[in-house]
Amino acid sequence: MLPLPAVGWSPDTRALRILDQRLLPAQEVVRDLTALADTIDAIRTLAVRGAPAIGVAAAIGLAVALETESGGNGAHARALLPEFSARLIAARPTAVNLAWAVQRLLRLAAETPDDQLVESLRVEAEVIRQEDLAMCAAIGRHGLTLIPDGARVLTHCNAGALATAGMGTALAPLYAAHAAGRLVTVYADETRPLRQGARLTAWELSRAGINVTVLPDGAAASLIAQRQVDLVIVGADRITANGDVANKVGTYGVALAAKAHGVPFYVAAPWSTIDAATPTGRDIVIEYRDAEELGELPPGVPAWNPAFDVTPRSFVTAYLTDRGMVSPPFALLSPTV
Numbered sequence: 606m607l608p609l610p611a612v613g614w615s616p617d618t619r620a621l622r623i624l625d626q627r628l629l630p631a632q633e634v635v636r637d638l639t640a641l642a643d644t645i646d647a648i649r650t651l652a653v654r655g656a657p658a659i660g661v662a663a664a665i666g667l668a669v670a671l672e673t674e675s676g677g678n679g680a681h682a683r684a685l686l687p688e689f690s691a692r693l694i695a696a697r698p699t700a701v702n703l704a705w706a707v708q709r710l711l712r713l714a715a716e717t718p719d720d721q722l723v724e725s726l727r728v729e730a731e732v733i734r735q736e737d738l739a740m741c742a743a744i745g746r747h748g749l750t751l752i753p754d755g756a757r758v759l760t761h762c763n764a765g766a767l768a769t770a771g772m773g774t775a776l777a778p779l780y781a782a783h784a785a786g787r788l789v790t791v792y793a794d795e796t797r798p799l800r801q802g803a804r805l806t807a808w809e810l811s812r813a814g815i816n817v818t819v820l821p822d823g824a825a826a827s828l829i830a831q832r833q834v835d836l837v838i839v840g841a842d843r844i845t846a847n848g849d850v851a852n853k854v855g856t857y858g859v860a861l862a863a864k865a866h867g868v869p870f871y872v873a874a875p876w877s878t879i880d881a882a883t884p885t886g887r888d889i890v891i892e893y894r895d896a897e898e899l900g901e902l903p904p905g906v907p908a909w910n911p912a913f914d915v916t917p918r919s920f921v922t923a924y925l926t927d928r929g930m931v932s933p934p935f936a937l938l939s940p941t942v
């Protein structure tokens with residue numbers, strides 16, 4: 606799908622390898638990271654981004670940082686684990702996949718002896734990456750039914766291959782429909798302020814030969830009102846027990862317009878993005894980012910720059926996951942994975 610995966614291992618598997626998304630589409634630059642601080646910085650600055658991708662990056666980055674810092678000594682790695690985990694989880698609070706991946710490694714560590722710890726964490730990080738690949742493919746398969754031939758689809762931000770280790774979540778059904786020979790026309794919201802739609806979704810889809818048009822975020826509602834959109838499909842950073850959805854800021858406005866005009870609004874996400882321990886969207890910690898991201902402002906003028914907003918369950922037509930179409934309420938299951 607992409608010339609280089611958004612996230613994975615360096616060829617010698619001793620480093621986390623990311624495609625630096627801050628430089629796309631102008632430059633395709635990969636970076637190999639071993640120090641925890643570098644992985645945290647890459648997540649914070651969105652060099653690697655997208656809920657599943659930052660989960661995979663956190664898992665590989667934690668395993669690599671512990672191995673590097675401890676020199677492979679399990680007891681030393683175990684002593685570092687609590688601090689390293691806490692620093693990683695704090696990098697970005699809204700996307701549940703980050704904490705989910707780190708907590709999965711912590712649970713494994715608790716039942717692994719020192720002499721097997723470093724290698725076990727590396728193996729588990731690879732399992733998480735492989736699961737993500739399979740998750741994306743499954744979402745594409747299950748989502749194919751939502752994308753008829755000739756569909757005109759609007760999406761917001763980037764929930765494609767660049768947001769995962771595989772072919773994406775919201776974009777996976779579009780790739781599957783294209784591969785099945787269906788004509789798909791995509792409208793990609795620019796997605797200010799970091800322009801994930803214009804820079805990343807448009808880059809991914811145009812490379813794949815899928816028709817894509819970029820529009821200003823503020824134009825989405827009128828495009829929908831003019832009956833130019835058959836369905837909306839977006840990703841998610843956290844889905845709560847009652848089905849509320851945290852996603853890139855601007856998603857709620859698209860959902861409002863879709864609801865007002867009777868256009869189906871689908872949320873595509875891996876099961877790992879469902880956070881049944883968080884009751885409703887009101888309980889989600891929303892990440893706020895620096896004013897500088899909005900560009901030049903008059904001196905002394907503040908900015909309000911939430912990275913995400915919450916779309917209430919009542920605006921969501923259906924939830925597409927790697928386990929098929931699912932419906933809230935989502936119950937707490939034992940943390941098997």
Ligand SMILES: CSC[C@H]1O[C@H](OP(=O)(O)O)[C@H](O)[C@@H]1O
Pocket residue numbers: 651654655656657761762763764765768769773774775801839840841842852853854912
């Ligand atoms: C498949 S998750 C993609 C999800 O993550 C994005 O946020 P960010 O670019 O800040 O990492 C956005 O909310 C996407 O829908």
